[in-house]
Amino acid sequence: MFRTFLIAVISLLIFGRCAQQVTPTGGKKDSIPPGLLESNPVNKTLNFKGKVVELFFDEYVIVDNINQKLVITPEADNPYSYKLNGQSVRLTFKNEFKDSTTYTLNFGDAIKDFAEKNPAKNLKVVFSTGATLDSGRVYGTLKDIRTSKPIFDALVGLYNISDTLDIAKQKPYYFSRTDSSGNFSIENVQTRNYRLIAVDDKNRNMLYNAKDERVGFLNNEISAGADSVSYLLDMFLSDNTPLKVQRTLPRVNNYAIVFNKSVERVAVNFVNKDSLPYLLENPTTLKFFNVEPHPDSTIVKLTVTDSLGASAEFDQKIAFQAQRGKERQRDPFSISTEPESNKPLTTDFRYKFVFNKPVKKLGADNIVLITDSLTHEPLSTFPQTWNATHNELVITAKSFAKDSVKWDLPKGSIISVEGDTLPKTLFKHPHLNEENYGQVQGRLVNADPAVKYIVELIDEQFKVIATQFSNTYTFRYIPQGKYQLRATQDLNGNGRWDTGEAKAGLQPEPIFFMPDKFLLKANFELNDINIILPKNQ
Incomplete structure (x- = not known):
């Protein structure tokens, strides 16, 4: 009998110790944050001279990234350590606090309950090392x-x-x-x-x-x-860091200069009366192309201007890598357009070809605009404008096509400065059907007549859909969707928004929003969609 009893007791002890303890399931989830029972010092204590602050809560708590989340004002420059003890958190500071100063310890969400991680709300302790609290x-x-x-x-x-x-x-x-x-x-x-x-x-x-x-x-x-x-x-x-050359990338076919920040424009002056084609490949990279004949190295003076209008000058030596082997491996010649292919075109349209290399030869008579099976108009019949680096061509044209418009670029019609060409390329655009688009019309109320304004129609992702430079505006051929309007005071009249600079005390050009978004439907006209500017802006 005694032996049986003893075996039963031993079994209970063994299995009792091996059993895993778990939180009971079911029941309502705890959503109540930990409550502060008391603090030492008490909130709004005067003449505090200690170096320890302790908080006591009504339940077990954890500390979450307190070194990042605890905000002590004014800036104390007083290192501390903390100790968590169940339902209390103790901060021990290295030094005494500055005399006759009111301090605020704002814990944010650094202290949470143990079970559900609910953060304590509005957890803050204020004390003064002097006789009064600052108000x-x-x-x-x-x-x-x-x-x-x-x-x-x-x-x-x-x-x-x-x-x-x-x-x-x-x-x-x-x-x-x-x-x-x-x-x-x-x-x-x-x-x-x-x-x-x-x-x-x-x-x-x-x-x-x-x-x-x-x-x-x-x-x-x-x-x-x-x-x-x-x-x-x-x-x-407002990136006001000084412009500098971050690195250079010499290759056989080209030489890239990479700046440390985006630049608006670059002026290039060849010192040795030499010349190389070049372009601003992206906002931070200026690329020179290796074309024959040229000396082993070329010296250029660069005047670079950033988005703040600050300029810097650099003397730069352009030296390409030596060629190895018989053939030089060139980057592929590519083209893009604005608007992109398959985007609709109106009867009167502005079109841009963008190349990744400067263009040496353009066969404008061979490139044609096709509006129907019988109408083929050569590019040479339309007004054209090249940019300074000869890699962007803007065309203004008119088409009476009923269905679609095509640009046909035969192989060999465009030659880059490196002597390569594009394969036969076709860009197709549907003719814009006005019934599928809407129109927005309005004006700036309280506009200063002495100031120029930039009015932008933007979508819900703040992408600029259309821009006008007037106190009254009409945006035509806008796809159905939700939009907003914003107006910029163009104080210097340069046609763009200019940011400010904190170090110089320069504020950015003011921007005003129409506070409410509006829905534009297809084949609808919205009138009196006005931006009301504050008076005496």
């Missing part, structure tokens, strides 16, 4: 100037006023981050004047990287009072 507040909204969309998780900073302020090297004194609606609020700040500046801060180092981070700022100082106004900052990309 200043600065709040507002950030949006992208080109899309008018709110910007999430951008750094908004209050900077001490200085003639030598450099946001690429100096962190803000107070700061906050925007929510999903682009809103920010910086609270418990000293009541005085600051510079208000926002940056994307993608790498979260609290410094401005002009290469790939947007920036927004106010030119004037702001007052951080208890009754502050709401500020709206337009964010824009």
Whole structure:
């Protein structure tokens, strides 16, 4: 009997220890975030002199990336370590906090419950190392100037006023981050004047990287009072890094110069009275072509201008690789068109041929526009314009075709500077049926008569569908879809939007949106689709 009892007890112990413990299934999912029971110091404590901050919760919690998510303002430059102990989190700082200063510890979503990972909401501790709490507040909204969309998780900073302020090297004194609606609020700040500046801060180092981070700022100082106004900052990309040659790519057939950023235009001056064909292959790459005869090396002076209008000059030696073997391997000669093949054409149309190499010879009498079986019009009968590097040809033409239009390019009709040609190529476009398209008409209300404007029709992905340079506008032959209008003040009259530059205190050219999108249907005309500009813009 005793032996049987003993075996049963041992079996229970063995299987009890081996059984896996699991969370009970079923029941309602816990969606309640952890609640803060108390903190040490207590919120809004005065004369705090300690180096430890501890939080106590009503359930077990975890810590998630607290070094990234905990925001301490003003910038303390005070390293800390943390310890998680079940239902509490303890922060131990290396140094005491600066005297007579109000500090805010905003934890964001760094602390979550153990079971369902629900983040604690609005978790913040405020204390002062002096006898009073600072009561200043600065709040507002950030949006992208080109899309008018709110910007999430951008750094908004209050900077001490200085003639030598450099946001690429100096962190803000107070700061906050925007929510999903682009809103920010910086609270418990000293009541005085600051510079208000926002940056994307993608790498979260609290410094401005002009290469790939947007920036927004106010030119004037702001007052951080208890009754502050709401500020709206337009964010824009402004790569003001100096232009330089990043690398060169010498080959047998060509020599490429790659710049560190996009350039708008390049002027080339051949020093030795030599000459080589060249083109701007893409916004960052200038390519020279090796054609015979030429010396072993060619010296050129380059004047390069970026999108901000800043120019730089370079002396560059062009030296091709030596040829090995009998045949030189050339890059294939290619062509593209604007509009693309199969896109409809109106009766009066503008057409562009784009080549990947400069063109040496064009047989304009052999290239024909075919509108029907009997009508073949040579390219030579239409007005033509080449660009400076002879790789883009613009044609204005008219066609009365009923169904489609074709460009027929026979083999050998176009010869590049490298002596190669295109195979026989045919570009076909349907004739545009007006019943399948709509029209939008409107005007700029409150437009300044002394200022030029650029009005753009954009789709839901902010792609520009059509552009007009007038206070009144009519967009014809627009496909059915949802659209929006935006107007740019072209302050310098150069026909494009110009960005700003934070270091120079230069704001971008203002952009105004028609706030609501509209649906354009086929064979419909929408009138009085107006953009109402603010008065005294």
